[in-house]
Amino acid sequence: MKPTIFVTRPVPEEAEAYLREHCLVDKWEGDGPVPRDRLLERLGNAEGLLTSGGKIDAELLDHAPRLRAVSNISVGYNNFDLAAMKARGIIGTNTPEVLNDTVADLIMGLILSAARRIPELDRYVKEGRWQRSDDEILFGLDVHHKKLGIVGMGGIGEAVARRGKFGFGMSVLYHNRHRKPEAEAALDASYLTLPELMREADFIVLMTPLTPETKGLIGAAEFALMKETAIFINASRGATVDESALVEALKSGQIYGAGLDVFEHEPVASDHPLLTMPNVVTLPHIGSATEHTRNQMAMIAAQNLVLALKGHTPPNVVRELK
Numbered sequence: 296m297k298p299t300i301f302v303t304r305p306v307p308e309e310a311e312a313y314l315r316e317h318c319l320v321d322k323w324e325g326d327g328p329v330p331r332d333r334l335l336e337r338l339g340n341a342e343g344l345l346t347s348g349g350k351i352d353a354e355l356l357d358h359a360p361r362l363r364a365v366s367n368i369s370v371g372y373n374n375f376d377l378a379a380m381k382a383r384g385i386i387g388t389n390t391p392e393v394l395n396d397t398v399a400d401l402i403m404g405l406i407l408s409a410a411r412r413i414p415e416l417d418r419y420v421k422e423g424r425w426q427r428s429d430d431e432i433l434f435g436l437d438v439h440h441k442k443l444g445i446v447g448m449g450g451i452g453e454a455v456a457r458r459g460k461f462g463f464g465m466s467v468l469y470h471n472r473h474r475k476p477e478a479e480a481a482l483d484a485s486y487l488t489l490p491e492l493m494r495e496a497d498f499i500v501l502m503t504p505l506t507p508e509t510k511g512l513i514g515a516a517e518f519a520l521m522k523e524t525a526i527f528i529n530a531s532r533g534a535t536v537d538e539s540a541l542v543e544a545l546k547s548g549q550i551y552g553a554g555l556d557v558f559e560h561e562p563v564a565s566d567h568p569l570l571t572m573p574n575v576v577t578l579p580h581i582g583s584a585t586e587h588t589r590n591q592m593a594m595i596a597a598q599n600l601v602l603a604l605k606g607h608t609p610p611n612v613v614r615e616l617k
């Protein structure tokens with residue numbers, strides 16, 4: 296007898312076909328993300344859940360008495376209440392590594408966009424404001440040979456560091472929960488404390504997972520240490536940054552600019568002050584959003600789920616907040 300699973304969002308054909316081969320698939324057919332109350336109604340029979348970000352907490356698990364595995368189509372798993380899942384013997388999985396290069400490419404895009412003011416000046420040209428006499432008002436900052444500071448030197452952080460080091464001749468500084476001697480050797484990277492990195496780096500890239508320790512990790516005290524020419528990039532989760540402190544740091548000229556792929560509340564409200572600032576580049580959480588990478592993520596997530604439901608240990612089980 297095939298296990299029943301619930302799929303909360305459309306997945307590519309290949310992943311869906313694979314799931315149907317191994318499971319009885321029930322899926323959300325509505326537009327947009329499944330509303331929480333509708334999801335809870337649909338979980339009565341589900342032994343597996345394929346999802347990408349909705350909260351998996353005690354309330355949801357109470358509505359899913361047969362649930363054995365939850366598979367995220369994402370590397371981040373801050374949506375999991377791991378204690379509640381563990382208490383019920385439910386396995387959680389994610390999709391690490393496969394998206395490292397795709398997300399790192401986007402982060403380089405944010406760095407270049409903020410430093411050279413690409414979106415702002417694109418609008419400038421398209422709005423017919425470009426004058427032959429324009430000169431200094433179009434200046435930005437160099438990226439090459441500057442100091443790249445990575446906070447959270449994991450799979451994605453290292454992929455960004457490689458691009459900075461070998462593509463742009465940048466020197467790599469990093470702060471991480473644990474030192475990484477191999478990365479230090481391969482990238483000639485220097486380990487710094489968080490305050491040291493804030494003071495030293497020209498580009499600060501935040502790439503930690505969202506955990507109780509990293510919530511608000513970068514706030515007023517950290518922005519106060521940054522150079523006036525620093526550019527701050529966040530592609531981790533919005534809540535790792537104190538957004539009000541970021542707004543103040545940008546408004547007061549404490550830092551030069553920011554590039555953001557993530558926000559505390561997504562989609563970000565259209566009247567959010569960060570959206571009114573020309574020195575902030577904003578994106579709608581598209582770090583891994585290429586067809587190739589998202590297809591691979593969906594397939595890996597599907598395989599994780601099927602393996603777990605067959606009683607095997609999938610390669611990407613998450614056991615604790617990392």
Ligand SMILES: NC(=O)C1=CN([C@@H]2O[C@H](COP(=O)(O)OP(=O)(O)OC[C@H]3O[C@@H](n4cnc5c(N)ncnc54)[C@H](O)[C@@H]3O)[C@@H](O)[C@H]2O)C=CC1
Nearest residue numbers: 371447448449450451471472503504508530531582583617
């Ligand atoms: N914008 C987007 O579309 C994407 C966002 N993400 C986010 O990026 C995060 C990181 O992804 P990966 O690099 O794959 O994860 P990873 O687990 O490979 O790396 C995270 C690193 O952060 C470090 N870390 C954890 N807590 C820390 C702390 N308190 N202080 C300093 N370092 C700490 C860990 O030791 C680890 O080296 C994900 O958890 C997810 O939230 C991931 C993919 C796409």
Ligand SMILES: O=C(O)C(=O)CO
Nearest residue numbers: 368369370371582583
């Ligand atoms: O994988 C993740 O954690 C994302 O945010 C989207 O790819």
